Amino acid sequence: MSGSLLLQSIILGLLLGGLYALLAAGLTLYFGVMRVVMIAHSAFLVLAAYLAWYFQRETGLDPLLSLLVTVPLFFVVGFTMQRLLLARLRPATLTMMSVLLTFAIALTIEGLLGYFFSGTQRRIQLDYSGSSIEFFGANIAVVKMIAFALAAVALLGLWALMKLTRFGQALRATIQHPEAARLLGINTDRIAGFGFGLGLATAAIGGTALSLDSTIYPSLHWHWIGPLMAIIVIGGLGSIPGAAIAAMVLGVSQSLLQVPLGTTWAQTVFYIALFATLMVRPQGFFGGRLAQRF
């Protein structure tokens, strides 16, 4: 492997890892707050990507502006979904039933996307799609940097929200010990709804970031849900920093392994890491006690 290819692969891996981290953040949040396995998360990503594409096609404006609409919209949809659907599942079977319920939601989204936009592959055409900046002989694509910046801002925002606000405190309390949180006067039901809305809002940002540099089609979400699930299990269910670190490590490993092994084998790094984690440290590397409750 030449030096420039090594540097290029590391940069590509970091950029890819940033995107993975953003996409997985919401997923680990649902797990953390209410033990919901949200299969439809990646379907919402694809939905947001379609909305960004549609917005750009209809208005001719930069797809990033669609975030002004999709982020609040997804927050409300997430809150409503949690209050109207997921909150009605019985706590004893919540985890399993949430898989079935969100599976159905994913299929519905896929079907509706196919109905409205057809199965044709779509891609946002930007003036800067192919542009890049040279960095010590490696090239960094502008769209990938924008996606990475979006991921960084969104994750830092999420972290600040969790650490620095009263809402974040309540959310963390709900994650750590729902009964104790309720005793302290926290309306855990509402907090859970907000937590879910927050998770879905990250899907809006992630989907838009994804749409900048990918061809999208209705069934694309099935390709994403597997790696994302692997990331949050390895990072530790419910841990956002865990998800971010696991995403970075896996993104860079995938990118580097691609050079000697080829694409087919490099993709298996997620599943090998998943098996290894489950054998060595089933609760994940950062999640701690939470995962042991399952």
Add this chain to the structure above:
Amino acid sequence: MFSHRKSRRGALAVTACLSLAASLGACGLDSGGGEGEGGDDEIVIGVSLPLTGDFSEPGKGVQRGYEAWADYVNENGGLLGKDVRLEILDDQSSADRVASDYEKLINQDKVDLVFGPFSTRLVVPAAQVAQDYGFLFVEPAGAAEEVFTQGFDNLFYAAPAIADDHYNLLAEQIIAMPEGERPKTAAYATMDDPFAQGTAYGLKDKLEAAGVTTVADEVYPPNTTDFSSIAAKVADSKADIVVGGTQYQDAVNLIVALQQLNFQPKMAAFSTAPTNPEFPEAIGSKTEGILSPTGYTPDAKYPENQEFVEFYTEKNGTPPSEDEANAWTTGEVVAAAVEDAECADPSQECQQKLIDFLREATVDTVVGPLSWDAEGRPESAHLIQQYVDGEIRIVLPEDQAEAEFIAVKPQW
């Protein structure tokens, strides 16, 4: 399975005899002034098509092509002076259905000729039935190598070339270039799919034989979404020519990823995607010089094609695409055999005459002159198209060219 087929055929034969007996009287009355054995004044052609299910989109395209061809023949005096009538069944994209459909067409409906269905998956079982009954089988869709390795001696693929030969004209062009201008190194990236891989590796074999060194050879699974690492390896190889064995989405993603790395090869060729009307929308203005093989374009200058495009466009309101053209080509090929053999009936002698004719013949069609090898592989080549001044134009072969071949691709 074979004995099962035989017993089913027996049962069908009994049914067919009964229905034939019931209708003989009517036939006798009808054929009063007719000529020939059947005595009817029309030629019935049986087809089964995937009008529903997985392949319904291309299946309907093939149906439009067949119907346009039949209308055209009937408006121009028919075949051997008789009208052509199509008997089309829907096999729902199912390989079981397609076999029983052809059994029914041949045994029960007593069609005079058959045309092939759409897709390799349906062509193989359908061709088996046609072979059992000794019928000529010309098919519009079945480019994969497995179609030609089943031992069919009645099958002919009505298109210019199988997947491995799609890039042939480009290979010839490159090999004919003067030593100093010819690319010395090549990088290949191909989807793990028999069709897509066949196209790229067909070119790879020819270029390697001519001394062009392979410096990268990447195979990726069909569900790959991130192409940046593949592009990084291709770019790192600094190849003079980059060849994609691609379908739509992967070609677009790979090209953009290569552009992001500011990799500027002298030549770039990708199968399938560049001929798709959505392609320039996806890539934007950076398509200049990209090459692609294609089986059909309405712009091809063969006289048959110009007549076809005019007739089809008037009838349907839009110009034909590849599915319609392949169906029309099937009709032309069978018609040429019928006119030479001067017969179109299900008898063994007639069908054998038709098959024997095509073994030796070269037939002028909308995709150019076609001839076949012993297994039914067409021996022509795909046209090579290239983006010139923002439009996709034919550049090879020279006698069909609408624009000059650009040997060194402008920067993208």
